[in-house]
Amino acid sequence: MDVVRAAMAENKERIFKAHWTDDEVRDPLLALIGQKCWYCETIIQRADVNVDHFRPKSEVLDEPGHLGYWWLAYEIENYRITCKHCNSGGARFDGVPEGRAKGSRFPLLAGPRAWQPGNERLEQPLLLDPAQQGDPDLLGFDSYGYARRSNAPYSPAEAQSGVCRADETIRILALNATQITEQRRELMTEIAELAQISSLPTVQARIERKVHPTAPWSSAATAALALQRACALPTDPAAQPETALSATTVFDRHRSNVDLRNLLEHLDPAELAAGIPLTIHYKKDVRAVLQRDGRINVLGRTxxxxxxxARVAIGSDDVDGWDFWRLTTAGVEQSLADFRAKHTP
Ligand SMILES: [Zn+2]
Structure with a gap:
């Protein structure tokens, strides 16, 4: 770190010695949950294990003039084990590249950007942090293997900014790329089948291996198991545990600022059942469909x-979808922001 400080004092190029690739640094990290990406939970095989700096060390994308969180370059608390796709891109959906992944991106949900050591404590990161207690719980999975927001309520900062940390993490890290989604779906189907015969000790042992933190996509396996167990319980609602898969049943006073679920009652049920068109007029028109569950299907994913x-549709990191999407219902086109304003007391 002294070398880095000296270079900065003399306004010279900083060279970070990559000691995070040394076995003595990396091995304790790999010992935690094995050779598995902390973000997407894929087992890293026949490929380099990357050590990502959660707060990027040498620059921050879209933050002109920022020199990165250089003071955290050698702090092990800032390291996350990642696969190449999460670290630097390469994932695809339906054959189309998903973008650059994390790299030097470190968007904030709230709080002032830290430019000096210590100030990072005031930041509220947008990306879910696999090493931060509570953050992984914000990610759930549907039965098709797609990652999505769990049923956790939005935080005040999410409501204030109108974004969902889970959706943004899924978008930026391409957590619903084709390959990984198919593998999660297969795993979740297998768990559902095994859960039917889980009284057999050998089957129970197989399930336990698949939900163990060192197993690939163990969060999805755990969600699938929780759903199976919830389905097997008596129908008394008080006896039903919450599962990560039920995303539409919890009242959340903040959610009108973030998603469309509270507004669905103001739409025609028949139109909604058929799917209501949404459009963005930006360079070229982009079309999407508002589904009856309040999710938006754009370019093949919801x-x-x-x-x-909207950010997926136009490939931008900083647009507000409420202003960009135009809703057409009963022959009238309006922005989602206008529609929301009309129906918000
Ligand atoms: Zn990954």
Missing amino acids: WGTPTSA
Whole structure:
């Protein structure tokens, strides 16, 4: 770190010695949950294990003039084990590249950007942090293997900014790329089948291996198991545990700022059942469909929030989907923001 400080004092190029690739640094990290990406939970095989700096060390994308969180370059608390796709891109959906992944991106949900050591404590990161207690719980999975927001309520900061941290993490890290989604779906189907015969000790042992933190996509396996167990319980609602898969049943006073679920009652049920067109007029028109569950289907995948759907649709990191999407219902086109304003007391 002294070398880095000296270079900065003399306004010279900083060279970070990559000691995070040394076995003595990397091995304790790999010992935690094995050779598995902390973001997407894929086992890293026949490929380099990357050590990502959660707060990027040498620059921050879209933050001109920022020199990165250089003071955290050698702090092990800032390291996350990642696969190449999460670290630097390469994932695809339906054959189309998903973008650059994390790299030097470190968007904030709230709080001032830290430019000096220590100030990072005031930041609220947008990306879910696999090493931060509570963050992984914000990610759930549907039965098709797609990652999505769990049923956790939005935080005040999410409501204030109108974005969902889970949707944004899924978008930026391409957590619903084709390959990984198919593998999660297969795993979740297998768990559902095994859960039917889980009284057999050998089957129970197989399930336990698949939900163990060192197993690939163990969060999805755990969600599938929780759903199976919930389905097997008596129908008394008080006896039903919450599962990560039920995303539409919890009242959340903040959610009108983030997603469309509270507004669905103001739409024609027949139109909604058929899917209501949404459009963005930006360079070229982009079309999407508002589904009856309030999710937006754009380019073959659904998103829980207008803003993440809009950012995917036009390939931008900073548009507000409420302003960009135009809703057409009963022959009238209006922005989602206008529609929301009309129906918000
Ligand atoms: Zn990954």
